[in-house]
Amino acid sequence: EVQLVESGGGLVQPGGSLRLSCVVSGFTVSSNYIGWVRQAPGKGLEWVATIYSSGSAYYPGSLKGRFTISRDNSRNTVFLQMNSLRAEDTAVYYCATLIATGGTAEYFHHWGQGTRVTVSS
Amino acid sequence: DVQMTQSPSTLSASIGDTVTITCRASQSIGTWLAWYQQKPGKAPKLLIYKASTLESGVSSRFSGDGFGTEFILTIKSLQPDDFATYYCQSYDNNAYSFGRGTKLDIK
Secondary structure (H helix, E strand, O other), X not given: OOEEEEEOOEEEOOOOOEEEEEEEEOOOHHHOOEEEEEEXXXXXXXXXXXXXXXXXXXXXXXXXXXEEEEEEHHHOEEEEEEOOOOHHHOEEEEXXXXXXXXXXXXXXXXXXXXXXXXXXX | OOOEEEEOOEEEEOOOOOEEEEEEEOOOOXXXXXXXXXXXXXXXXXXXXXXXXXXXXXXXOEEEEEEOOEEXXXXXXXXXXXXXXXXXXXEEOOEEEEOOOEEEEEO
C-alpha cells in the first residue's frame, strides 16, 4: 500500500522560508514521479512542483525561483523548499505520486493528508 | 500554459439523478485529462484519467469522455457519497493545470 506523510508546515512570517517533507512508503521515489499540489483556504487545487525519476524538476512559471523540489533516495523522502514566502502562499500542501501512461507522468495518483502552511505576521 | 475552464461552478441535484460536468482546455491536450473528487478536509481522489479510463476501485457510475479541448464527467444514479467537489486536471509539456472545481450538492 502506498502511503505519503507530509510534515513541516506551520506559521511563518512573510519573507521567511519553510521546508516541507513527504515520507513515502510502498513506492520508490527515485524511480518514479512525485509532485506537490496546494490548496488555499476555500479555493481550488494548484500544481506546485514535480520531480521525475530522472531528477528533472518542473514548476509553474508563477513559482519558479522561489520553490525547489528535491528528494533523498536513502530516506525515500521528497522535500519542498519554499523561500520568500508571501501571504498568498498560505495553503494546505499535498504531496502525491504521479502515474505515467504515455512515457511521462500525467496524473496525481496517491495523495498524502496534507500539511498546512500559514504565512502571516 | 493550458488553462482549464470548468462548468458549472456549483450544481444541485437529487439522489438518483444523472449529472454532467464539463471541462474545456484552452488548447488541445488530446486525452491528457483527469478527474478528481474531493470531500471537505480530505485529499483529492483520482477518479478518471486519460479522459475516460476509470481508476481501479472507482464506481462504474462515473464515466469520462472527450478529446482535444472538450471533456465531460458524467455521474449516473447519484448516491449520497457522491456529493463533493470535482476537479479536472490537464497535462501538457511537463505542466499541470486544474479547473476551478464544481461543487455538487444535494437539492
